[in-house]
Amino acid sequence: MSSADPASPGDAVALSGVEHRYGDVTAVGPVDLTVPGGEFLVLVGASGCGKSTLLRLIAGFEQPTSGSVRTAGTPSPEPRSGGGGLSAPVPGRGAGLVFQQPRLFPWRSVGGNVALALRYAGLPATPDRVNQLLERVGLHDVAKRRTWQISGGQQQRVAIARALAVENPLLLLDEPFAALDALTRERLQEDLRRVSHETGRTCVFVTHSVDEAVFLGSRVIVLTPRPGRIALDLPIDLPRAGLAPDELRGLPRFAALRAEIGAAVRSRSQEVPA
Numbered sequence: 001m002s003s004a005d006p007a008s009p010g011d012a013v014a015l016s017g018v019e020h021r022y023g024d025v026t027a028v029g030p031v032d033l034t035v036p037g038g039e040f041l042v043l044v045g046a047s048g049c050g051k052s053t054l055l056r057l058i059a060g061f062e063q064p065t066s067g068s069v070r071t072a073g074t075p076s077p078e079p080r081s082g083g084g085g086l087s088a089p090v091p092g093r094g095a096g097l098v099f100q101q102p103r104l105f106p107w108r109s110v111g112g113n114v115a116l117a118l119r120y121a122g123l124p125a126t127p128d129r130v131n132q133l134l135e136r137v138g139l140h141d142v143a144k145r146r147t148w149q150i151s152g153g154q155q156q157r158v159a160i161a162r163a164l165a166v167e168n169p170l171l172l173l174d175e176p177f178a179a180l181d182a183l184t185r186e187r188l189q190e191d192l193r194r195v196s197h198e199t200g201r202t203c204v205f206v207t208h209s210v211d212e213a214v215f216l217g218s219r220v221i222v223l224t225p226r227p228g229r230i231a232l233d234l235p236i237d238l239p240r241a242g243l244a245p246d247e248l249r250g251l252p253r254f255a256a257l258r259a260e261i262g263a264a265v266r267s268r269s270q271e272v273p274a
């Protein structure tokens, strides 16, 4: 591994000197970032600071204007070099993706949506596998319903099951719970935390909610206003084992982390974008 390649075996994402411009607007960077496999990384920052752009770069939907983006588990024909087998992401063929809107196919059943994701990934869409994925997100009893016959929270669970269908170590989530009511949002946070732990997926999660960031993240990054750069990179050192969600949220350390991250977001929000 060269000094210009900070990735090590076991890393799931490596960004090196990444900048992204839309025309004259520099949205992101430069950003250097490695995400170890299994980490739950949360990106927070003021509106327009480049969180979604960073996620889209990791998904391969955008190409960096300069620098390099590499991820694990991408079925790419490119030769892999260094960095623990990372390669350039292939749009739509790599990570599992979950967006603010679930983007389901309304003419298909819940199970049919998951089956389609399996087929699209080139995997056998057996009833057993579909049920297994739906069970992971607590939806096996509504497999036969149409997507418009289930609640918004359940629809977002289908979107998560569909993302898990992709056998890729990386799960990218862009404000997936923003449109849900507070109680449903908390339930989905708890389930996502459990699912990511059980499956060992590496998650990169974008949110505006500092509370959500502390609850979900094993690491939280606060971005500066445009262009998005790393302003704060904080490990979330909470003793989670054996604690119920409410106990975790009630810890003084939880409040301290929330205050530190919230202060970083607020102070950075006052800066004038370039």
Ligand SMILES: Nc1ncnc2c1ncn2[C@@H]1O[C@H](COP(=O)(O)OP(=O)(O)OP(=O)(O)O)[C@@H](O)[C@H]1O
Residues within 6 Å of the ligand: 022, 025, 027, 045, 046, 047, 048, 049, 050, 051, 052, 053, 054, 226
């Ligand atoms: N396709 C595009 N063309 C031009 N400018 C864009 C495009 N997409 C995003 N931008 C600009 O790039 C900057 C970063 O946008 P981005 O959506 O990544 O920010 P964000 O932090 O995710 O915002 P929000 O929290 O409001 O969703 C913004 O100033 C935005 O206006």
